[in-house]
Amino acid sequence: MKKLASPALGAFTLIELLVVIAIIAILAAMLLPALGRAKDRAQSIHCLSNLKQLDIGWIMYAGDNQERLVPNWVLTTGGSPPESWVGGDMQNPVDATNITWIKTCRLYVYNPNPGIYQCPAVRPPSPAGANVVPVRTLSMNARMGGATTGDTSTAGTVNTFTVTAVYPVFRKTTAINRPPPVNALTFADESLLSVGDGVFFVICNQQSLWSNTPTIRHSKGATFAFADGHSEHWKWQSLNQELSYNAPASTSVNDLIRLQNTVYTP
Numbered sequence: 001m002k003k004l005a006s007p008a009l010g011a012f013t014l015i016e017l018l019v020v021i022a023i024i025a026i027l028a029a030m031l032l033p034a035l036g037r038a039k040d041r042a043q044s045i046h047c048l049s050n051l052k053q054l055d056i057g058w059i060m061y062a063g064d065n066q067e068r069l070v071p072n073w074v075l076t077t078g079g080s081p082p083e084s085w086v087g088g089d090m091q092n093p094v095d096a097t098n099i100t101w102i103k104t105c106r107l108y109v110y111n112p113n114p115g116i117y118q119c120p121a122v123r124p125p126s127p128a129g130a131n132v133v134p135v136r137t138l139s140m141n142a143r144m145g146g147a148t149t150g151d152t153s154t155a156g157t158v159n160t161f162t163v164t165a166v167y168p169v170f171r172k173t174t175a176i177n178r179p180p181p182v183n184a185l186t187f188a189d190e191s192l193l194s195v196g197d198g199v200f201f202v203i204c205n206q207q208s209l210w211s212n213t214p215t216i217r218h219s220k221g222a223t224f225a226f227a228d229g230h231s232e233h234w235k236w237q238s239l240n241q242e243l244s245y246n247a248p249a250s251t252s253v254n255d256l257i258r259l260q261n262t263v264y265t266p
Contacts, residue, residue, distance in 0.1 A: 043121040044218040044233050050116040051187050051225040054138065057110030058085075058186055059173075059229055067172040069145035070106050073158045074197045080105075081153035085145070086117070086198040090136055096128035099135050119189055121217040126192040137192065139200035139212065141185040141263055143170050144227070146199070167204060167264050173227070178265040181227035185262035189223040191215045193244040202263045207253045213243040214259065224262070234258075 061070045073084040080087030080101065088101030095101060102114050117136040124131050146161035146169040161169055170176050176184050188200045194213040201211045214222040214234075221235040239252040249256045 040121070040219045043119075044221070044223065046120045047189060047218065047223045048231045048233060050119070051138065051189070051223055051231040052229070053111050053113070053116045054107070054187050055225040055229050055231065057107050058140075058144075060110045061085075061107060062173045067174050069170060069172065071147070071151075072140045072142065072145035072199055073147045073151070073153065074199055075153065075155060076157045076159045078197075079155060080197060081155040081158060083153050084198060085140060086136060088136065089197055090134040090192075090195045091127050093128040093132055096126070096132050096134040102135060119215070119217060119223075122192065134192065134195065136198075137190060137195055137215075138187050139190045139195060139198055140187055142199045142201045143167065143263060144184075144186055145170065161199075161201075164204065176227050179262060182230070183262055183265075184227040185224055185259070186227050187225040187231075188212070189215050189217070191242045191244070193242050194247075196245070202260055204260070204264045207256055207260075208249055210243055210245075210247045210249050210252075210256060212245060213247055214239075216240060216242060226262070 058070060062068060070085040071081075071083045073081050075081055078089070080089075082104065084105055085107040086102055086105045088095035088098060090096045099114050102108055102117050114135065117138055118134070119137040122133055122137050124133050126132050126134055128134055142161050147158040148160050148162065148169050148171075151158050151160065167178065173181075185200075190200060191213045192215070199212075203209065203211050214224075216222065216236060216239055218233060219235070220240055221233055223231060223233050225231040236252070237254050239255040
């Protein structure tokens with residue numbers, strides 16, 4: 001007797017498969033932006049943590065040195081003295097990949113983790129090279145421990161920093177009062193187009209130019225640390241692109257003024 005073939009069970013038609021694929025595509029399109037925002041948020045939190053850890057090391061250094069701030073120096077020849085909190089020029093491809101510029105300087109012993117010097121959201125390319133991610137993307141406010149007349153380095157002459165008698169360089173934590181510690185900038189998450197030496201400089205009493213520039217990596221925002229030990233994420237009002245050193249501030253004046261107020265109290 002001829003055996004009859006059993007009908008196929010559980011098979012999908014082509015139309016049903018196409019409908020399932022279309023539903024998956026729609027769900028993916030809905031979820032991807034949310035996943036992207038979650039990733040951005042996680043990177044921002046990570047960067048905030050990095051800055052806070054650096055800030056704690058900065059405070060510990062002062063505590064071990066009669067409240068004197070860690071030197072924030074560069075040489076007049078453009079190099080980095082060993083007395084400084086960090087070294088190297090992140091626009092230079094050799095320096096940008098050299099971790100010893102972090103490990104051999106003054107602050108590293110207080111938190112021996114080179115990863116906290118680099119923003120987790122940073123991606124190549126950078127001015128240092130098409131595939132280069134600089135080992136350091138953070139810089140320190142020039143008023144915090146900048147060199148003044150009489151400071152000397154074993155590596156050469158240091159570049160002194162002065163603004164006005166009203167806004168001198170802070171040499172000790174006890175001198176930080178304009179602005180007060182809770183508002184006084186220590187570390188800045190800097191643009192790859194701007195980050196070079198370890199000094200973050202903001203010009204006093206002018207709103208036409210940025211000097212060093214913060215990043216917009218974190219959803220059109222950046223992260224900062226302050227002299228009382230806390231860190232913050234800032235959302236920019238109009239700054240919407242990475243800027244290089246001495247970039248015009250014509251479209252981002254309010255953001256520049258906000259940052260100026262963390263360095264110089266009006």
